[in-house]
Amino acid sequence: MPITAASRAIGLDFGTTNTVAALSQGGESAELLAFTGEHAAGSVFRSALCFWQDDDVRGGLAHEAGPWAIAEYLDYPLGSRFIQSFKSVAASPLFETASVFNKRLRFEELGQLFLERLTAHAGGTLDTKGARIVVGRPVNYAGARADAALARERYDRMFADFGAEVHYVYEPLGAAFSFASRLTRPTTLLVADFGGGTSDFSVVRVAEPDVRPRCVPLSSTGVGIAGDRFDSRIVERLVLPLLGKGSNYRSFDKILEIPGGYFADFSDWSKLALMRNRRTLDELAKLKRNAVDPDAIGRMIAIVENELGYSLYDAVGQLKRALSTEEQAGFRFTGGGLEIEAEVRRADFESWIAADIARIEASVDQALVQAGTAPDQIDRVFLTGGSSLIPAIRAIFVRRFGEDRIGGGGELTSIAHGLALIGQSENIADWSA
Secondary structure, eight states: OOOTTOEEEEEEEEEESSSEEEEOOOOTTOEEEOOOEEEEETEEEEEEEEEEEEETTTEEEEEHHHHHHHHHHHHHHGEEEEEEEEGTTOTTTOOOOEEEEEEEEOOHHHHHHHHHHHHHHHHTTOOOOEEEEEEEOOOOOOOOOOOOOHHHHHHHHHHTTSSSSSEEEEHHHHHHHHHHHTTSSSSEEEEEOOOSSSSEEEEEOOOTTTTSSSSSEEEEEEESSSHHHHHHHHHHHHHHHTTTTTOEEEETEEEEEEOOOHHHHHHHHHHTTOSSSSSHHHHHHHHHHSSSHHHHHHHHHHHTTOOOOOHHHHHHHHHHHHHHOSSSEEEEETTEEEEEEEEEEEHHHHHHTHHHHHHHHHHHHHHHHHHHOOGGGGEHHHEESSSGGSHHHHHHHHHHHGGGEEEEEOOOTTTHHHHHTTOTHHHTGGBOO
């Protein structure tokens, strides 16, 4: 059924790192929704939750989201639970619940609490009643055993009360629709969207402005590698060796290498945020007693117990961003008995992520093959998402298409903008994932 000019469509880019919403009320324009209040950061809402115990709140557990979650955590880190990048576990069959004080919360429950605060901080502008909701989703979810059907079930439950009409669209198609609004002539467009958890690619044929349909998707591919993976590579190289990775522990009369599972969780922000639970801390305490280097395991325990994960990954993010513009940058972190000062060259960082870059390149090539399009048939390339600013990422596209065909902009907002425009499409099913 076609949407009338008076209809409202809301595009929601629920991202691993940030969430952005946009509103279209007919025509071919959309406005980003801004959040209001002391900690607001314009139209960008951090995909994070903070919980703390409060007897005056029903159920005894209070919560905040977005930049307000960060503020609450920084005010009282030891008395709170901070969860970030929880979208990364949407498709994981290994994830069942997050332990938050005396409660265990499923993915969709975390998502519902997040949406509640997102809506509240939008100051009444995120009114979903009667609106068509278009939610972005990755082409392929993050995680080694990602189950797309499971992610869809969890998304359905998460958004069940958010709107009566909810559609899911591949995130790079949202970015393509946004970029298409700038174009005035027929164009074969490749969009590359680099998020926190996934990197996604779409080839779209864009017609002239007065032609309908304006955009026709030709292919979409993706890989569960993006900004969070690059962060983990930095942690693996600079931090984990000081926390016992590669060292040994005593088991009866044998000396064995410490299992890698704890270190894998520590280097994954979405899992590190959940390590502060009694079972994991008891296991780490036992490991410390038997470790050849107990002080190293003690440092890991201190970081987890003292909720220093956010500070650690903030330092990692600063280094990563600095290396996007500088050939060398410093890494500084102090806490939990750990002091790290290191100078890192961009060339070193690029060597750490080389295998990840190769998988991203293969996914780009797959998008071209699926679309039946050669590199020289791509008229424009649109790069979006924070990791698109990493020189090694940009080089993938410069090598294939040349500098003059590459464009960017709206790295954090283009997907939501495009999803809202897609919500005005008469044939929304053509875009639904």
